[in-house]
Each structure stands twice: as structure tokens, then as C-alpha cells.
Amino acid sequence: MNGNYLEASVKLINQKTKFKCQVNGKEPVVVDYIPPFGDGEGYTSLELLLMSLASCFGSTVKLMINNHLKKQVAGVKVLASGTRKEEHPTSFESITLKLEIAASDLDAEELEKTIQFAKDSMCPVWDMLRNNVEITTENAIILGRGK
């Protein structure tokens, strides 16, 4: 057991596809598949994957702006959307990440370079999807503090 070792457990809690997912000591997350297989009473596994990628990408870019460019970030939003394949396995064919960064002294070129470095070398979840899912990014800088 060390800082590079992580674990999570999931447990079926009804007769269909509803799972309680948890990491020790943290608030459980409920996952359920859509009808008719499940009852849609939670996130789907693929929605969790979008949240994993979006949060990983957003925090990676934010920390790189802070630590490499030595600039402040007042806000970060990422909207992740994905389209599933029609045939099994119905994984994402493509994912789009729309990133909004609120920062008063960041220019477009700095953000572009940061995003490129995040994609290529820094974002772990992106790295695990590489070559399997087409991921595209769009980005915008919101001046001021953002909301």
C-alpha cells in the first residue's frame, strides 16, 4: 500500500444493475444502467468516465497554469460530451471537452500550449484513453473571475 496504489469497490444493491461504488471513507456514488436493464437510478459507468476525464483534464490544466506559468486561475469549467458506438462494445467513439478558464492575465497562446502539454504528457486519464477514443478540445478564456 502506497501513494501510487488506489482501490475502489462496487457492490450490487438491487436485483438489476444498481451498484454502490465507494472508496474507503468517502461518500458512496450510485451507478445504475438505463432501462430496460437497470432503472436509471444513478450515474452510468460511462458518465463516471466522462467525469473522470473532465476533472482530470481540468485540474491538470489548472495546476499547470499555476505552477508552470505562475498565473492565477479564478475558475475552471469543463463540459464533457461523448457519443457511443452503435455496436458492442458500445464505448465512446469520440469525446469533446469544452474548457472554460477564468483568468485575467492568460493569453490564448499560453492556454493552447498548456492544453497541448496536458494532452501529450500530463493528464493520466487522457493517457489511458489514447488511440482508443478520439478526444477533441475546445477552449475559451473568460476574463475576470468568472462564475
Next chain:
Amino acid sequence: MNGNYLEASVKLINQKTKFKCQVNGKEPVVVDYIPPFGDGEGYTSLELLLMSLASCFGSTVKLMINNHLKKQVAGVKVLASGTRKEEHPTSFESITLKLEIAASDLDAEELEKTIQFAKDSMCPVWDMLRNNVEITTENAIILGRGK
């Protein structure tokens, strides 16, 4: 917008790396990175990825036992553990999925075949990590209803 289109949003909610992650109308999930970058006040993005994979794998196997083998499943548990790389990007080098299926009339060979088919053709999250992360499975059948 259709059944194959999914989206999720994440929004920074403090000055560090704490994000509120959400799909419309569902209970938010809080993500935060570990100190010193964040405060560890939520799941990490990589923990969400483990939950995504474990729930996807568990529900895929469960549904295949129900629908292909026409057998009942009383319980499913998956413990997912992953070891991160030392260097950036610090993605998972390997993930282990320990699966427990509670079923009274399932035999080991049927479960093995089902797992193989889930890996190869049915589990979407597995499919997106293919060739990028070494994923191994261990499995056990628990007789009776399980807990």
C-alpha cells in the same frame, strides 16, 4: 441529443483542485486531488475511473449471466485496484479486478467464458482502456445468495 449521446460537467469550487461534477439532475460527485495540490476532499479522477471500470465490468458480467446463460445472480462485488506509474503521465500501469458473483447454479467454466466475452466484446470501459492499461481479473463464485 439521443440515447448514444452523454454529457457531464465539472466546475472548480475552490482555489485549489476541488471540482463539483455532475450530470443533469443527478447528485453531484466531488472530486479533489491529494495534498499538496488539493485537499483530498473528494474522489480523485483516477478513483472515479476505477469505479467506472468496476461497475461497467460488474454489470456487463451480471447481465450476460442473466441474458445469455438465463441464470440468476444474487450478488455482485468488484474490488478494483490500480497502481500508478511513477513518471508523468501518472496513469495506471495495471489494474486488477476481483469479481465475486453470488449464484447458486453457475459453474466456474461458465463464469470464465462470460468474463472472457465481456473483456473481448462487451464491456465499453474495458474497451477504451485496451492496450493502454494491463487489466487482470480474478473471480470467485459464492454459493447461495451472498451478502
